[in-house]
Amino acid sequence: MAQVALRVQNLGKQYRLGSGGPGYDTLADALLRLARLPSRWMGRGAPSTAPKTFWPLRSVSFEVSAGDVVGVVGRNGAGKSTLLKILSGVTDPTEGWAAVWGTMGALLEVGTGFHPELTGRENVFLNGAILGMKRAEVTSKFDEIVSFSGIERFIDTPAKHYSSGMYMRLAFAVAAHLETRILLVDEVLAVGDAEFQRKCLQKMEQVGTQGRAVLFVSHDMAAVTRLCSRAILLDQGRVVADGPAAGVVHQYLHGGSMHGAAVREWPRIEEAPGDRVARLRAVRVLDESGRPAPEIDIRRPVRIEVEFWNLDPTFRPAANVHLYNDQGQCLFVSCDFTSAVWKAGPRPHGIVRSVCHIPGNFLSEGLVSVLAAVSSFPRTTVHAMERDAVAFVVVDHSEGDGARGSFSGPIPGAVRPMLEWTLPDPEQGG
């Protein structure tokens, strides 16, 4: 069993709304309140309005072991940042506790304390000190930090002359060299160009393999599924899911339960979507061994099974699936009229099952939502259709054997096929 690095128990934070903060008021207000105190003690004067309170974080408990990279996901206002602020010590919890084993560093922002008037070199030292690094540590890593940032030529130029990209690169370069046993990271990857993001992700992955515990808040679900073995889903300040990253991400994106999304069944024909020709009976996402697969490895094939009641075989209805990514972009449509069985003639009355086989190393990572339909041709008629019938998450855990090779940054594209490349001999004029 790995050693525990961070234990959070019943952690909660309460804020007061309205009068009494947060926010600052003027001294005059405070003096006025003070002046009203005697009348309040005597039970007279304006009744004091009880300040409204709310809990951005409540009853949060979890544990992180050394070597774990845990993603924290949730909508805006779910409590992610509050959690990190409490753990980093920036703000106090109202209840509960957290225990920390080992040194802890927090990156709630990159470039904290950077000053435009100071040179790059000076900012590196200042920022390092603010993040808790020793001067000797910064000195020894200085060259590495500068070369990581890629702005060697401008290191002695005041930061005010930097482009925003250079500024962020240097800031992240310092942060990336923070070597604490526990690392808290908040949304810092939302900055910089794609090339630099890749470098940052690589650096973070290294962090995870060095026996460190990382708590990583992000809105980038692809990054969470790739970097984190586990994820915690916060909703309205509470932990609503804690488990394998892909499943939690799926639950977050889909908003539903973690297990039901891969399989959808309509056991009663009268409630099933469809008409007098065809009605959907089931849609399932299955892995290669036939088990429901809410999560699938990008390298493995996946099957989508459509089962329907064939009520009028003369129409020769065909099952088809439309796959969408989480941006609502249609990846492709596939129909079983290309199959030999369909071509052979009308299928018998009763339950028909069609299976669409999607090869491994074809889909891109992320959430895939499936629209299932049953249609007939050539006068195109949709007999049954269900949007978001099932959904699954494609997770890229490839280690050089996938389409991404050894590249670790975000890869654009609706699909991520592993295509054949040939290298013709140039002498033969290929």
Added chain:
Amino acid sequence: MSAATAVEPLPEPPATRIIRPTSGWAPLDLSQLWIHRELVFFMAWRDIQLRYRQTLLGVGWAVLQPLATTVIFAVFFGRLAKISSDGLPYPVFALTGLVPWQLFAYALLQSSNSLVDNQNILRKVYFPRIIVPLASMGAGVIDFAVSFVILLGFMAWYQIAPSPRVLLLPFLLFLALVTAFGIGLWLATLNVRYRDIRYTVPFLSQLWLFATPVAYPASIVPERYRIWLGLNPMAGVIEGFRWALLGSGTVSLSVIATSTAVSAALLVSGLYYFKRMERGFADVI
């Protein structure tokens, strides 16, 4: 219970840090300050860099301010109002008071505004908050060093040799800084919540200047009231400064002792108040 829980868990090492709600008056933990001493240095160094880089005159300000004030004081208080200067040339007399005063005023102003000025950092990174007001006084010490050299130049010009009592100067300087820091802690904390403080400090500092024997000697205060002068720690510092450097006046030990006690009380109360309020800074600032 299931079999899994029957397995004896490995003994756990004690946690490095426990994060829990704190309430009421917490004990001071100054060891944290020592652990983060490099940050104190870096933040002070940053302020010094910025102070001398962003301004046109740079170090000139450290020279110009006490010099200009000395000229005005010399003309109006020395020449026209003919205020006693304990038998010393008035310009030296005034400058000797102004140089430590300037250190105090700068340290007070900077430390009072320090938390608000660094709010972006306070919201994003944790370190002992006390570092911020402490480091903010650093640039004042550099200014002091520069203006002190000017003061020595004045003394040479008027052929006043320092007595061996100058060895007391570091203590007096320390007293001025402790006083500024003690009040600075109170004001910086209040400033987080009440932004009026920013406008109050220059005003307070001006009133305090006239209540302190900078432009006039303590000797013009009637003898029987003079002991109360020590309640103003800066009165003790300035008079002590003149006494140690120029050999003027009659500084009584009781005045210095009272000043030290008041200053220490300000520091300790400031530290506890700061400690009590610091956990809420990030939420309110």
